[in-house]
Amino acid sequence: MECVFGLVGKGFAIVVADTSAVHGILVHKTNEEKIMKLDSHKLIAASGEGGDRVQFSEYIHKNVALYQFRNGIPLTTSAAANFTRAELAAALRKLVGVVFVQNPYAVNILLAGYDNHTGPSLYYIDYLATLHKVDKAAFGYASYLSLSMMDTHYHAGMSLQEAIDLVDKCITEIRSRLVVAPPNFVMKIVDQHGARECAWRQSLPSASPTFC
């Protein structure tokens, strides 16, 4: 029942993820951070199998950092998204000896970033290495409920308050219409000032949220 969605506004991109770490019917914790700061101006929101999610996000994070150390310049959001997609694609058809072995990462990703010349952008990358540059996107059961909400209310160049209001509308839909809706959500934003946490929406107060 993982919910990850995001949208691009005027000069910023916002991504929202639920914060439940679930194993079967057991909820391990309700303040799990699924949106990682990839570098100063990028966020990666990942949903999927627990081990793969963290493993893959960390792998991309370290490679993005290595690029910056090696070359003195950060990757653009587009380059980082394409690199991420390529890593997912490579794992789908790995040649081992004479046969192709599938070892896919079961992770869906929304990559949001801000570049100085091109502004904010959002990339949809699914576990089969589909890549789309989009204005709004959602993964998981959330997509059934939030995409139509966003289709109705989204317009290009939304202000931060308008975007947060739309996010709240989506969260309300998820809470009211999804049979096992996650109780808590975190919103993170990236704009010219960088990537940072924006707000939490908690219907179940948990221990103080962990910060990256």
Added chain:
Amino acid sequence: MSRRYDSRTTIFSPEGRLYQVEYAMEAIGNAGSAIGILSKDGVVLVGEKKVTSKLLQTSSSTEKMYKIDDHVACAVAGIMSDANILINTARVQAQRYTYAYQEPMPVEQLVQSLCDTKQGYTQFGGLRPFGVSFLFAGWEKNFGFQLYMSDPSGNYGGWKAGAIGANNQAAQSILKQDYKDDITREEAVQLALKVLSKTMDSTSLTSEKIELAEVFLSPSGKVKYEVCSPEALNKLLVKFGVTQPATDTA
């Protein structure tokens, strides 16, 4: 005494020198020269052609200049067959980057990657180094127009103006005197041709003996690499006074 340490390419001499690398640079010192100049609005490359026989079938291919990717080109000096291998390697590296990142490879990263390859041949494998020096000219959105020079050791540097091949020291000293930071592309062409005419053996330049290429931005903002046609080159040579005009046009 040093002869004892020549045959193995990947060991130091007692004085701390790598003889094979130095000998490779000697080989390049006998090859046709090439000069590169960085200007505000482009990079200019000129090269001295060594193969000037009338029997040579002229085609559209060049002897000294090669395009690595849409935004990077190079001039070579040294053993041509070695150069071909490295040019192909550079082309593959550039495409591999674009395949991964869907963006043109930053010029310095391309140069660095190729130089890492060259360095490998000075440290392991027991193979001789490549007998080629390069002048790389390119443009990318991070740092604009750039010029890099690399040699068989795998060292490279970013330059405002540089020369490789025969008489490169003489060429470099003239460039040091005459180069100015705000030089335009047209002035750079003139300077490059002037320096080449001073350092080449022949008395006058013709389009048969030299090549000229430029990396610049078109009005629409796209990077362009253009090799000057022989006709246009001849006109330039006459204009800058580095050649005698053909007697039958007098």
